[in-house]
Amino acid sequence: MINFRYHVVSLISVFLALALGIIVGTTQLNGAVLSDLRSQVHGLKNDKQGLEAANRQLTGQLASSDQFASSIAPAVVAGRLTNTKVLVVVAPGASSGVVGGVSKLLHGAGAVVTGTVDLTSDYLDPRRSADLKDFATSGVVPAGFNLPATADSGALAGSLLADVLTTKQGEPDPTQTERQQVLAGFASLSVLRLASRKLDPANFVVVVSTGAATGSNPAQQVHMVVALSSALRTRGLGVVVTGTADSAGPDGVIGAVRSDDHLAGTLSTVDDANTVAGQLSTVLAVSEEKGGKLGHYGTTKSADSPVPSLGQ
Incomplete structure (x- = not known):
């Protein structure tokens, strides 16, 4: 005979199953999301380092250009x-x-x-x-x-x-x-x-x-x-x-x-x-x-x- 206790146990079982499914699914999803985020962060880090290197190079070129201009300016004018x-x-x-x-x-x-x-x-x-x-x-x-x-x-x-x-x-x-x-x-x-x-x-x-x-x-x-x-x-x-x-x-x-x-x-x-x-x-x-x-x-x-x- 199905009684109230049976209903309670059944409901608990259903919620436990749902919770377990959510945990498993989220874990799998988080793994994919985290992997993608790590890839993006790595890419941005490389971009930043590349821009910093280019900036240092341009700054150096500008300094060299100014040094050259400074050396010739008196004679030119x-x-x-x-x-x-x-x-x-x-x-x-x-x-x-x-x-x-x-x-x-x-x-x-x-x-x-x-x-x-x-x-x-x-x-x-x-x-x-x-x-x-x-x-x-x-x-x-x-x-x-x-x-x-x-x-x-x-x-x-x-x-x-x-x-x-x-x-x-x-x-x-x-x-x-x-x-x-x-x-x-x-x-x-x-x-x-x-x-x-x-x-x-x-x-x-x-x-x-x-x-x-x-x-x-x-x-x-x-x-x-x-x-x-x-x-x-x-x-x-x-x-x-x-x-x-x-x-x-x-x-x-x-x-x-x-x-x-x-x-x-x-x-x-x-x-x-x-x-x-x-x-x-x-x-x-x-x-x-x-x-x-x-x-x-x-x-x-x-x-x-x-x-x-x-x-x-």
């Missing part, structure tokens, strides 16, 4: 810019190593570096646009000079700075007093820093840019540097914008220059200035500008060639 007046303008965040390397080679080429102008982050800040516009239109424009007919603070500030920082043969220059007044005014706004306000005007300018712009309004930041670079070229004889590969991207100053037909036809650029070879290219590009030629150099796809011609 010697005499190319004798007595040529060159100004260095530094964008916020630009590498001090790039600035120092370019400046050293400019001196080695015989250039007269008239000074260094360090733009601050306030110069690029959209919240300071009204201050720049108000100052530029406050009557400080040197006698005989005119600002562009625009409300664009970048164009206005850039034009005023270009009037006092650059020069062309045969064109009038501001007086030293007018030049100092303008530079002191910009400095009082904390939008730039100067080692000295007694800067002689330069014929050529190297603008050292930073990488890709960040923050709430990267387009405005890029515009401010581009507008200044363009104004310096209009007033002077040549401008080279130099920086890193990041600056050649869509949110970088070099990228903005190269993507605009007018700007690309008036400004030279170098996108690998974080290397000695790029710093050398920057000085050679200034030499090319002196000879009436311009170009776009570096390692990114938008460059015309890796380095300028050595024929100038």
Whole structure:
């Protein structure tokens, strides 16, 4: 006779059988899964080691390239810019190593570096646009000079700075007093820093840019540097914008220059200035500008060639 005890024993037997089946099945499945995971981990480990080896090799090649460029750079640039007046303008965040390397080679080429102008982050800040516009239109424009007919603070500030920082043969220059007044005014706004306000005007300018712009309004930041670079070229004889590969991207100053037909036809650029070879290219590009030629150099796809011609 089937009683309650029989039902209990039967149910226990069924659950034990199910549990045993689950344990056996899971063990077999886990074995396969673990084997596959071990294989994947082994593969990833090999990939990582391969990438590390490739990285070490590339780093070594880059170091060797920089050593070679450092050894030949003095001879390559010697005499190319004798007595040529060159100004260095530094964008916020630009590498001090790039600035120092370019400046050293400019001196080695015989250039007269008239000074260094360090733009601050306030110069690029959209919240300071009204201050720049108000100052530029406050009557400080040197006698005989005119600002562009625009409300664009970048164009206005850039034009005023270009009037006092650059020069062309045969064109009038501001007086030293007018030049100092303008530079002191910009400095009082904390939008730039100067080692000295007694800067002689330069014929050529190297603008050292930073990488890709960040923050709430990267387009405005890029515009401010581009507008200044363009104004310096209009007033002077040549401008080279130099920086890193990041600056050649869509949110970088070099990228903005190269993507605009007018700007690309008036400004030279170098996108690998974080290397000695790029710093050398920057000085050679200034030499090319002196000879009436311009170009776009570096390692990114938008460059015309890796380095300028050595024929100038």
